[in-house]
Amino acid sequence: MLLFLRRRGRHLVAPVAGAVFLALWIVAEAGRSGLADHVIVVSAFAVAIGLSNWMPSTALGLVVVVPLLQALRLLHRPTDTTWPEYLAIVIVVGIVGAGRSDLLRWLAVPVLAVASAAAAWAMVVPTAADPDVWGLWVGSSSGTRSDLVFIALAIAGASGIGWAVGVAFGASWRIGLARVRVVEAERETEVTTVELQAEQERARIARDVHDSLAHSLAVVVSQAQGAAAIAARDEHAAQALQDIAEVSRAALGDVRALVERIQGAGDEARHGLDDVPPLVEDMRELGMSAMSESHGTPSAVAPAVGAAVHRIVQESLTNVLKHQGRTAVVRVVLDWRGPGLGLVVTSNGEAPLVELDGPGSGIAGMQERARLAGGWLRAGTGDEDHDFVVTAWLPTVDVPAPTPVPTLEVAR
Secondary structure: OHHHHHHHHHHHHHHHHHHHHHHHHHHHHOOOOOHHHHHHHHHHHHHHHHHOOOOHHHHHHHHHHHHHHHHOOOOOOOOOOOHHHHHHHHHHHHHHHOOOOHHHHHHHHHHHHHHHHHHHHHHHOOOOOOOOOHHHHHOOOOOHHHHHHHHHHHHHHHHHHHHHHHHHHHHHHHHHHHHHHHHHHHHHHHHHHHHHHHHHHHHHHHHHHHHHHHHHHHHHHHHHHHHHHHOOOOHHHHHHHHHHHHHHHHHHHHHHHHHHHHOOOOOOOOOOHHHHHHHHHHHHHOOOEEEEEEEOOOOOOOHHHHHHHHHHHHHHHHHHHHHHOOOOEEEEEEEOOOOOEEEEEEEEOOOOOOOOOOOOOHHHHHHHHHHHOOOEEEEEEOOOOOEEEEEEEEOOOOOOOOOOOOOOOOOO
């Protein structure tokens, strides 16, 4: 709020001051016969005050032109009750002095000098048709020339003080705003530093995971291949060991790709839509009743979308295996008939391999993948007992993403 007031509050000062100036003069002159004649002058000064921040050059022009026209008797000149209207000169040069433009700030000095001289002339110098001037108002006997110099210097002095106050106030304002921006920059630097440290920590963890898990998977692959060679006579055991070797080898490649992505190297999308059917086939080989369907005509998708679909299906099938068992029934549907790609994974099973012991991060991870790809995902229990449904939408290449649908918070 403080920063907002510092940045925006100054824009409101001039219009408010102009409105107050006009309102006060209307109230002060109400009931006097000269109000109608003088309203143009007061309104012009009010406009000059209101524009002094947004259009300072126009405001400076007005505070010079209006007194000049009054001195030439082309506008209604000041009277003994309206001459304080020249306070507008003080206000305008003060606001311009507080502005950011150095050129206009210093241009206000000769402007206030000319405006003061013109205003003094309009107040002091009489004409045959209009002899009612300053000397008569105050009963001065010093003469027109002396009154002219005195009034001009008085208005110029007051305007100079207003200009100096504006310059000082503007400098203080800019210094305060600069301090706020420095604090903001320091805060952003701290946040960036924390994020950098977190990124470095993630990279370190990734390297540690790679060093340990990759070694373990490599040992598993080697041992499985060796055991498969020894158990060649047992067809089922050999096939099982070969499957272990293939899955471990694929996991080893995934770990390496993940580490490369965390470290900023490697392809962004290692897997895509073409890798979805093998995921279903892997579940089928484990004994699960798994099937996949595709409706409509497939269209092109961005690599990130293909990778997101692959990871969502992979995580969904992994959850089915863990929480509904190898005997579960699962159905993966890709629907191309709508404005984008619809993905539905439905499953039913009641023989979990792993019991839930708290909220997991699988659903949240899938939701984040869908969001980063420009779509949405929600997951929750189905209509029947032991049903679980994952529904997602992801954009195709030529279709913009819709507004994300609120997601269900489910521990999985």
